[in-house]
Amino acid sequence: MRISTVTMFDQSVSSMNRQQGDFLKVGQQIASGRRVVNPSDDPQASSRAVGVSQAKAITQQFADARISARNSLSQAESVLNSVSDAVTSAKTLMVQAASDTLSDVDRQSVASELRGIYETLIGQANATDGNGRYLFGGYRDDSPPFARTGGEGVQGTRYTGDENTREQRIDASRLLPVADNGKSIFQSVPSGAGYVARAERDSGGESIGTQVGFDRNQGSVSFKGPSRVDPGNELFGESFTIQFDVDVDGFPVVQAVDSNGNLLTYANGDEVLNESYESGKLVSFGGISITLEGEPEMGDQIQLRPANAQGANQDLFKSLKDAIDVLEMDQQGQPENRAHFRNTINSVMRELDNSLDNVLTVRASMGARLNELDVVDAVGSNRMMNYDKTLSDLVDLDYSEAIAEYSLRQVGLQAAQKAFVDVKGLSLFNFL
Structure with a gap:
């Protein structure tokens, strides 16, 4: 059988190109650390890897949402901690003011302190999250939820927010309330009060x-x-x-x-x-x-x-306003005024107890939601680990196998090059 010189040259070049392509492919795999560099390397694994990558991206979005939810709940819980301290201070002042040994001047001094607590609570109820959004306004979070009403003296308040609760999706099947509205905190009482x-x-x-x-x-x-x-x-x-x-x-x-x-x-x-x-x-x-x-x-x-x-009355601010008004009232020599004072103090004390219980109940609910975020975070972390393992099994490279393959391809390429040199040197003119 006669084989032409051109055929030998073509086959040798084709063999070197094939060996060089295989050698380059293994080199790309080692350099990238991936077994599947192009979809054509393993179409089935590439398709599954795309699905797993999308699931990872969604899980990461939920993780970012949980960070935002945790920040909102932590800020609101911190504010309610201050609110509970303020209400406790107001109750202490009310106990002090209820003493019959105090004069009208003493009670007016207590009223002044109580007015400071009242203003503090208004400020806490209108707290923002640092981005200009009001924490306790529901979905109407672009303006202060508690507006002033009335004229001179201690003004009343009116809730101008809505009664909805902002929620955030922290997982595929969980919408978590991230901010309670002001009405449920400052104008409500716990059940069975x-x-x-x-x-x-x-x-x-x-x-x-x-x-x-x-x-x-x-x-x-x-x-x-x-x-x-x-x-x-x-x-x-x-x-x-x-x-x-x-x-x-x-x-x-x-x-x-x-x-x-x-x-x-x-x-x-x-x-x-x-x-x-x-x-x-x-x-x-x-x-x-x-x-x-x-x-x-x-x-x-x-x-x-x-x-x-x-x-x-379930309004914390009205309770404090009533207490301030009655503490500033003249009681000397007027039994009906003293009776009105005692009755108002009794009512306000019980209303403050109910308001404090309600604030603590909401705060406990926020704490439970923060704990839930920790649990969902742990589940999400395990899910991300499973996705990473699955993705690694699909597309990542086995370096031991790849290095062995790299050495084999290198030997094959060198052999093809040596064979080409030998074939290229075959000529009758060498024997003349």
């Missing part, structure tokens, strides 16, 4: 909570309580109004009535409360009890409501 009493009479105007429609009592009746006696009572949890009337002989009686002034009765028809009034006597009805002292005036009332009822 019990009853709150306020000594105020219906003025006949439109009533919205305790803001409008109620005036001060005119008599000197003060109260202690209310206390929970029988939560299983069929009327427990209802709102009551204690009012004062006179019997046929002109002696004062104390009654429990509904919002229309009708005497409240049990299912069997018995009256809830309608008996002669005695100063200092404990009266019980509807599963609660309260002690009344002093001399009432006709029309005086005491409103008894569950702390979470619509008509009860």
Whole structure:
């Protein structure tokens, strides 16, 4: 069989090119550390690697979202820590102000300190996250959630945010609340907070909570309580109004009535409360009890409501404003003013307790969410490790095998080059 010189040259060059290509491919793999440098190297592994890389990117996005959520929750929790300290300080001042040994000047001094706490709480309620977004405004986070109302003196507040809770997706199936709205923190009470009493009479105007429609009592009746006696009572949890009337002989009686002034009765028809009034006597009805002292005036009332009822005051700022107003009031020689002071102090103390419990409950919820972020972070880290291992199995290089292959390809290329040199030197002219 005759083989031409051109054929031998072509085959030798093709062999060297093939060996050089294989040698270069192994060199690229070693240089990049990847077994699959181009999709053509392993189409199936390349396709699976793309899917795993996308899953890694999504998992990383969730990890970044958890960092943002953790920052928001940490800032809000820090603010609530300051709020709970401020409310605790306010309660301490209220206990101090309740002492009968203080003069009007002393109480005004306490009111001044309480006003400072009030301003501090307003500032905390309108705190931002450092990027200009208000923490407690819900989705309406571009303006202060608590606006001032009223004129001179200690102004009231009005919540202008919305009642939604901002959420952030921290995992494929988890939307985590990252900021509670101000209404749920500063204008709410925890469930099961019990009853709150306020000594105020219906003025006949439109009533919205305790803001409008109620005036001060005119008599000197003060109260202690209310206390929970029988939560299983069929009327427990209802709102009551204690009012004062006179019997046929002109002696004062104390009654429990509904919002229309009708005497409240049990299912069997018995009256809830309608008996002669005695100063200092404990009266019980509807599963609660309260002690009344002093001399009432006709029309005086005491409103008894569950702390979470619509008509009860749940506004922390209103409680503090009421306390400041009553501490600045002149009490000397006026029994009705002293009774109003004692009643307001009793009401505000209980409202502050409820507000503090609510703030601590929200803060505990934030702490639980921070713990949840730690757990989800751990799960996400394990998931990223699994993705990395799968991706490594698919496309990463086995250096031991690659180095052996590199040496083999190098020997093959050298052999092809040596063979080409030998073939190239074959000629009859060498033997002439």
